[in-house]
Amino acid sequence: MASSNGNFPATLPVLEGGKKFDQWCAKMRVIFGFQDVLDIVKEGVQEVDSGATEDQKAANKEAKKKDCKALFIIHQCVDMGNFEKISNVTTAKEAWEILERAHAGNDKLKKVRLQTLRRQYELLQMEGNEVVGAYFTRVLSLTNLMKSYGERISSQMIVEKVLRSLSPRFDHIVVAIEESKNLEILTS
Incomplete structure (x- = not known):
């Protein structure tokens, strides 16, 4: 949001400690x-x-x-x-x-953080009672963090991850999407 003079946003992000x-x-x-x-x-x-x-x-x-x-x-x-x-x-x-x-930390620390994020990504599954939108947000948040540490993740990889990690109640929808769509053109 712009301030009344149009020069600065109304609120600026503040770095507190080293968090985020x-x-x-x-x-x-x-x-x-x-x-x-x-x-x-x-x-x-x-x-x-x-x-x-x-x-x-x-x-x-x-x-x-x-x-x-x-x-x-x-x-x-x-x-x-x-x-x-x-x-x-x-x-x-x-x-x-x-x-x-x-x-920012040194390169070794970044590699360790990226490895931890990769493991979280591999283990990520939709909770049984979770809404698809909330799960998709969790996946995107994690992949964006991974990208900030230098990981290359394509939209296709994200879509494929979501489809294979949805709860079993969506199996019929996943099959229908995979059968009817070209996953290379779907975006996250």
Whole structure:
């Protein structure tokens, strides 16, 4: 939702501790994109040399404004504990990198988390009294988490997982879908 001035969303996501860092990052990337500062956060601002043209100096000044805007957004979207980690940095890129190092974990930890998610995915079954929509939401939530750790899962794989893990009361529907549809064109 946009605020009355159209510049910022009415509510911003706040990173509290390190909980749900991946989801917070995804939301922040969208906000940075909306505010046209995503490149600044990723790549930083390049300094211009003393012999720069007026156009280059103006472009650098604009980039520095965007950097301040991005840093302001980051400051607004972290709790006090995370703010203390980034309070002395002067660029959005530095702040973002500090938060990533503090919360994203190393590659080994990501691999362990992905293995745990894969196991949950393999064992996932629809509960006997569960509504199909709720089960589908559980599957999508889990697959989105797996994707955030680098797993490649196609829509077809998700559809196939749902069809083979529905409760037995849906067996006749699953057979009808498999017989009448090309599963390669169904999407999740």
